[in-house]
Amino acid sequence: MLSYIVQRLVQTALVLFVMSFIIYAMIGLMPGDPIDLMVQADPDLTAEDQARLKQLYGLDQPLTTRYWNWLTAAVQGDFGYSRLFAQPVLDVLWPRLGNTIVLIGCAFLLSLAIALPAGIAAATRPRSLLDNAVNLGAFAGISVPPFWLAILLIILFAVTLEWFPAGGMTDPGQGGLLDQLHHLVLPVVALTLARVGGIIRYVRASMMEALRQDYIRTARAKGLSRRRVLVSHALRNAMIPVVTILALDMGMLVSGALITETIFGWLGMGKTVYDAVLGNDYNLALMGLLFATALTLLANLLADLAYAWLDPRITYD
Amino acid sequence: MPAGRWSPTARTGSSSALLCTKLPTLENGLAEREELPNGDTGIAVTYTLKEGLTWADGEPVTSADVRHSWQVGKHPKTGVVSQQIYERIRDIEIVDERTFTVHIDRVTYDYNATVPPILPRHIDRKAFEADPAQYRNQNAFDRDPTDPGLYMGPYKMVSVQRGVRAVYERNPHWPGKRPEFDRIVVRAIQNTAAMEANLLSGTVDMIAGETGLSIDQALALETRHPERFQYKYQPGLVYEHIEFNLENAIVGDRRVRRALAYGANRQAISEQLFDGKQPVALHNVNPRDPGFTDDVKRYPYDPERARDLLAKAGWTNDKPGQTRTNADGEPLRLTIMTTAGNRTRELVQQVLQSDWDRIGVDLQIVNEPPRVFFGQTVSGREWDHMAMFAWLSSPESVPRSTLHSEQIPEKGEVGGQNYKGYANPRMDELIDRMERELDDDARAQLWHELLKIYARDLPSLPLYWRAQAYVLPRWLTGVEPTGHQYPTTLWVEDWGVAGPDGGAQAGAAAERTDGDG
Numbered sequence: 156m157l158s159y160i161v162q163r164l165v166q167t168a169l170v171l172f173v174m175s176f177i178i179y180a181m182i183g184l185m186p187g188d189p190i191d192l193m194v195q196a197d198p199d200l201t202a203e204d205q206a207r208l209k210q211l212y213g214l215d216q217p218l219t220t221r222y223w224n225w226l227t228a229a230v231q232g233d234f235g236y237s238r239l240f241a242q243p244v245l246d247v248l249w250p251r252l253g254n255t256i257v258l259i260g261c262a263f264l265l266s267l268a269i270a271l272p273a274g275i276a277a278a279t280r281p282r283s284l285l286d287n288a289v290n291l292g293a294f295a296g297i298s299v300p301p302f303w304l305a306i307l308l309i310i311l312f313a314v315t316l317e318w319f320p321a322g323g324m325t326d327p328g329q330g331g332l333l334d335q336l337h338h339l340v341l342p343v344v345a346l347t348l349a350r351v352g353g354i355i356r357y358v359r360a361s362m363m364e365a366l367r368q369d370y371i372r373t374a375r376a377k378g379l380s381r382r383r384v385l386v387s388h389a390l391r392n393a394m395i396p397v398v399t400i401l402a403l404d405m406g407m408l409v410s411g412a413l414i415t416e417t418i419f420g421w422l423g424m425g426k427t428v429y430d431a432v433l434g435n436d437y438n439l440a441l442m443g444l445l446f447a448t449a450l451t452l453l454a455n456l457l458a459d460l461a462y463a464w465l466d467p468r469i470t471y472d
Numbered sequence: 473m474p475a476g477r478w479s480p481t482a483r484t485g486s487s488s489a490l491l492c493t494k495l496p497t498l499e500n501g502l503a504e505r506e507e508l509p510n511g512d513t514g515i516a517v518t519y520t521l522k523e524g525l526t527w528a529d530g531e532p533v534t535s536a537d538v539r540h541s542w543q544v545g546k547h548p549k550t551g552v553v554s555q556q557i558y559e560r561i562r563d564i565e566i567v568d569e570r571t572f573t574v575h576i577d578r579v580t581y582d583y584n585a586t587v588p589p590i591l592p593r594h595i596d597r598k599a600f601e602a603d604p605a606q607y608r609n610q611n612a613f614d615r616d617p618t619d620p621g622l623y624m625g626p627y628k629m630v631s632v633q634r635g636v637r638a639v640y641e642r643n644p645h646w647p648g649k650r651p652e653f654d655r656i657v658v659r660a661i662q663n664t665a666a667m668e669a670n671l672l673s674g675t676v677d678m679i680a681g682e683t684g685l686s687i688d689q690a691l692a693l694e695t696r697h698p699e700r701f702q703y704k705y706q707p708g709l710v711y712e713h714i715e716f717n718l719e720n721a722i723v724g725d726r727r728v729r730r731a732l733a734y735g736a737n738r739q740a741i742s743e744q745l746f747d748g749k750q751p752v753a754l755h756n757v758n759p760r761d762p763g764f765t766d767d768v769k770r771y772p773y774d775p776e777r778a779r780d781l782l783a784k785a786g787w788t789n790d791k792p793g794q795t796r797t798n799a800d801g802e803p804l805r806l807t808i809m810t811t812a813g814n815r816t817r818e819l820v821q822q823v824l825q826s827d828w829d830r831i832g833v834d835l836q837i838v839n840e841p842p843r844v845f846f847g848q849t850v851s852g853r854e855w856d857h858m859a860m861f862a863w864l865s866s867p868e869s870v871p872r873s874t875l876h877s878e879q880i881p882e883k884g885e886v887g888g889q890n891y892k893g894y895a896n897p898r899m900d901e902l903i904d905r906m907e908r909e910l911d912d913d914a915r916a917q918l919w920h921e922l923l924k925i926y927a928r929d930l931p932s933l934p935l936y937w938r939a940q941a942y943v944l945p946r947w948l949t950g951v952e953p954t955g956h957q958y959p960t961t962l963w964v965e966d967w968g969v970a971g972p973d974g975g976a977q978a979g980a981a982a983e984r985t986d987g988d989g
Contacts, residue, residue: 187847193553194889195846197864199873200554202887211551240634241614247634306665313673321670327631327639327657418666420659422636430635433843 156463160456167452171445175229176222178444182437183218189238189435190214212238225438235438239430244438247427252446254324255423259412261339262346263401269351274358275385278366289355296352305345305418312341322420342419346412350404357400361393368392391465398465402458403451490962491533491624492519496584498910503583506575514562515579519587521570524647527592528620528628535572539564540593544600544607551608557586580907581915582868595621626651626965635660651965664689671943672697678948681706681940682959686816687746690941702944705749706953710938711756712817712862714808715850715892718931722806723857727785729930733771735778735831741823742936745816749941753934755926756874760955761867762912763919768927778831789832796832805834809849810860812839817860820935853883853891862938866957871922875931876903894931946970 190208194200209215213224225235234244277289313321319341320326325334365371366389374384413425428443430436463469489495496502496517503517525533544550546558562575576586592612599610612619620628626648627640637659642651659676661667664685670676679685685693687705694703716723723729738752757764782788787796787804796804808824810817818839825835840849849855863874872888873879877895879888899922906918942953942960950966 185847186844186849187851191847191851194851197554199556199865199869200889201556201873202879202881204554204556205887207548207555208551208553211549236609241609242634302663302665306669309666309669309673313675314669317673321673321675322661322666323636323659323675324633327637327655418663420636420661420666422633426662427635 156460160460163456163459167449167456170452171449174448175226175441175445178441179222179225179437180218182432182435182440183221187435188214192435225441234442237431237436237439239434239436239439244442247439248424248442248446251422251424251427254421255412255416255425258339258342258346258415258421258423261343262350263404265343265347266351266354269347270354270358271390274355275362275390277355278359278362279385281363289359293352293355293359296348296350297356298352299348301345301349301414302418304348305341305415308341308345309418322418324421342415342421345419346415349415354397354400357397358393361396362389365389365393394465395462398458398461402454404454491522491525491590493522494520505579508562508577512577513579514575514577515583516573516575517584517586518567518571518573522647523570525570525624526645526647527594528623528643528645530645531592531594531621532569533590533624534569534593535564535566536569537590537593538572538587539566540597540600541588541591544591544596544604545588547600547604547607549605549607550600557588560586561588578908579910581910581912583910590624592621592624595619627656630655646965649965652968656964668693671701677945678951679941679943680960681942681953685941685943687749687939687941688816690943691747691749693943700946702946702948704942704944704951704953705939706942706955707749707751707758707937707939708955709758709761709865709867709957710862711753711758711865712750712820712860712935712938713753713756714933714935715855715859715861716931716933717853717855717857717859718893719853720857722804725785726930727781728787729933730771731778731781731785731831732828732833733778733930733933734774734781735833736824736827736933737773738935739773741820745819745823746936746939750936750939753937755923755934756863756871756932757919757923758867758937758955763868763916763923765916765920765923767920768924770927771930775827775831782831782833787832792832794832795834803834804832805836806857807836807838807855808858808860809838809840809845809855811842811845813841821860850891851881853881853893858933859891860935864957870903870907872903872907875922875926876900892931894929896925896929899925 188209189212190205193208194205206215213221216224228235236242237244237247240247273289273292277286280286309321312319320338321341322338324338326338368389371384371389374388379388412421412423413429415421416423416426417429424443424447428440428447431440431443494500494502496519498504502519503515506514506516508514519538521533521535527533542558542561542564545552546555546561548555552558560576560578562577565573565575567573574587576583580586595612599612599615600607602610608614613622617632618629620643623629623643624646626643626646628643630639630641632638637657640656640658642654659670661670661676667676667679667684668689671679681704684690690703690705693701716729718724723732742748742750742752751759754766754768754770759766782796782804786798788798789796798804806828808821810821812818818837821835821837821839825837828835839845845859846861850859850861865871874889875894876888876890877897877900879890880893880895881887881889881891902918902922902925906915906922909915909918940953940955942951944951947970949968949970950963951960952963952966953960954962
């Protein structure tokens with residue numbers, strides 16, 4: 156098992172190296188550069204200014220030279236400055252990564268807390284009133300556009316009822332744990348409602364498949380309790396495809412929470428990387444996307460390890 | 473310093489003395505022509521800083537700060553975006569702690585507005601001297617933005633979460649009028665629907681016009697909540713227009729450009745889409761600009777005249793409603809491009825498509841993401857016929873980069889912004905002359921001639937002046953939208969709270985601490 160983990164970590168490092176070049180090249184090949192953006196904001200910018208700035212930022216160099224310069228600095232721990240935030244890239248990303256993990260983590264736990272019982276209940280009573288109600292809720296969650304849902308939550312709970320703030324992470328002069336939790340409620344609910352429908356459908360489908368297996372019939376014939384059959388035998392096997400989906404969801408660090416972060420003013424990775432790509436902040440966009448890649452790869456490694464725990468027939472020796 | 477405040481009550485804009493005791497001019501003797509070593513004529517302009525002017529940490533604002541700012545700006549490695557102003561200054565001579573003389577290498581009409589933004593030398597010098605190449609990353613404004621020594625206005629920044637909010641509190645050392653509010657919080661909300669919800673929930677008190685709601689969103693909000701807020705719409709210096717590709721044979725023909733102008737009901741666009749809040753542009757100079765004149769060729773909506781012009785240009789059709797063709801049978805099919813996702817521009821495109829269909833022009837809409845549109849299509853001069861976008865300028869901004877023939881960029885090369893490829897020797901001459909013409913009346917005449925040529929040649933089709941929409945609480949007074957490049961907050965000390973009768977409450981207790989904006 157240990158050698159397998161080491162092997163996967165080496166693979167992860169290689170993938171990250173290749174991805175760093177691919178991402179750098181893709182960002183670099185996009186039309187326009189930071190100086191083009193400056194020109195659009197200031198028609199009085201002279202050709203001399205443009206040439207000077209391109210040289211200063213190294214944008215007059217070929218893409219491969221720029222990448223090599225970045226790579227040699229990066230291996231020495233210098234990941235460059237963010238052009239948009241005027242700070243070292245890691246100083247920008249670490250707090251935002253933490254904010255996103257808090258947001259997505261809370262939404263993830265809440266989604267599981269809803270999806271597992273709902274999916275199991277629906278799977279054990281197919282085509283019942285309960286199943287129909289769960290399916291209806293799940294499809295509603297999948298179908299509702301996240302930005303619309305977020306605005307709806309703000310109008311209901313911030314504007315009309317005034318229970319929660321409409322946006323931001325803390326109030327000026329506050330910033331305590333309770334204040335942060337108060338600001339966290341609406342974004343977590345919005346993200347949960349957007350995600351939970353899909354997870355319910357996965358859990359339901361996996362459970363229905365598992366409940367049809369011979370080993371479930373055998374377990375029932377052995378006289379095991381209904382709870383033990385469902386939890387220890389059916390759910391454990393049903394979770395394998397669900398775990399795969401959840402691991403792939405780590406990519407949400409960049410894309411999935413973007414809308415929620417933008418609407419609620421939550422300073423997270425998605426919004427930061429989005430702004431970096433649009434604002435031609437090469438260093439920040441590159442590192443943000445590499446972070447997301449690394450976390451997705453690590454989450455998939457954890458998922459593979461979870462398979463072995465969930466199904467003892469799977470080994471990596 | 474000269475800030476070019478464009479008074480909403482006056483048509484003309486002019487520099488005014490914000491930080492110095494008197495605006496230096498040739499007439500009052502504070503500006504003097506001088507001969508340069510190479511025989512050219514330059515100008516020496518002497519300023520005196522107002523007494524008692526200090527940074528928010530108590531250190532005085534001095535002439536040495538001004539000189540330091542110039543040295544930082546002119547250094548090629550510090551990364552200042554536009555170096556024009558720094559390169560024109562030959563030297564800044566310190567006369568005494570509050571008086572300094574700026575030596576400029578040419579005499580231009582804006583000689584008394586040629587001063588760099590002031591940096592605090594006592595804080596900023598260390599980073600600059602340590603390594604000018606690292607200055608853009610290591611300067612105090614980026615490294616420690618809440619250092620009170622960085623601020624000299626009515627407020628100082630006390631906390632900031634980049635991309636989320638900045639909190640400002642009174643600067644105790646501000647020598648001017650005491651501002652009303654203890655604290656102002658500026659929040660950054662990227663989604664305009666969320667911004668509106670924050671306003672309605674009371675999380676923010678006002679939405680600033682500089683970067684807030686679009687005009688149609690503000691109008692919709694006013695319709696839903698007409699009494700709850702005060703709404704101010706201020707047309708400004710953002711010039712929405714259509715650039716023609718003058719190298720194209722079809723729109724390179726002035727008759728076709730004029731036909732398109734006559735065939736576009738721009739007044740209806742202004743009235744129907746923007747409730748008249750974004751007025752039709754006659755040309756590229758705003759009516760409130762000193763150089764403005766309306767004595768130019770105009771293009772009122774006249775589809776019949778448009779049809780005549782197209783016919784004279786060789787584009788005919790047998791039946792009304794059909795797309796016109798030329799002698800070779802080629803249809804009059806034009807493309808218009810703009811930024812995809814910009815709802816306002818997309819609406820205007822649809823109206824133009826409908827208008828021009830009536831004169832036999834088949835308009836194809838081909839939009840692109842802003843990054844592709846500006847970064848490749850416009851700057852690379854890769855659009856076929858028409859590109860719709862806006863220019864942001866300042867009062868009396870000489871349009872050298874957009875209209876001078878020397879500013880036509882070669883494809884694939886760094887250059888000016890005359891993307892349309894407009895070349896007219898007389899226009900070049902006027903641009904060259906107006907920069908050095910000090911007499912206001914004589915300069916106005918040059919502007920007027922320039923605008924007449926612009927309206928006659930029609931290198932671009934003027935659409936409208938984009939307005940800024942301010943949504944303010946009923947109790948807030950003194951917010952005066954400028955309409956130009958300087959934000960309303962430059963005069964934040966004039967903001968106040970309305971008294972019971974609706975008027976400004978002079979000397980109101982400064983207890984309001986939630987003045988979010």
